[in-house]
Amino acid sequence: MKCPNCGNRTSLNLDMHSGGFSSDESPLKECGVCGLVWRVKTEAGEMKIDIIKPPDKKK
Numbered sequence: 220m221k222c223p224n225c226g227n228r229t230s231l232n233l234d235m236h237s238g239g240f241s242s243d244e245s246p247l248k249e250c251g252v253c254g255l256v257w258r259v260k261t262e263a264g265e266m267k268i269d270i271i272k273p274p275d276k277k278k
């Protein structure tokens with residue numbers, strides 16, 4: 220899926236194996252371009268984007 224920050228499609232699934240996800244939350248994704256970490260969750264039947272980590276700042 221597309222990165223909600225930069226729109227790039229090179230996102231990686233972060234496989235956490237924590238078992239802590241509820242059924243309405245998808246796995247964490249990380250953008251390979253800007254470093255944003257997010258996941259999509261479904262709330263009241265609507266897709267919501269949950270930002271876990273903001274994009275990497277330029278050094």
Ligand SMILES: [Zn+2]
Binds near residue numbers: 223250
């Ligand atoms: Zn991105």
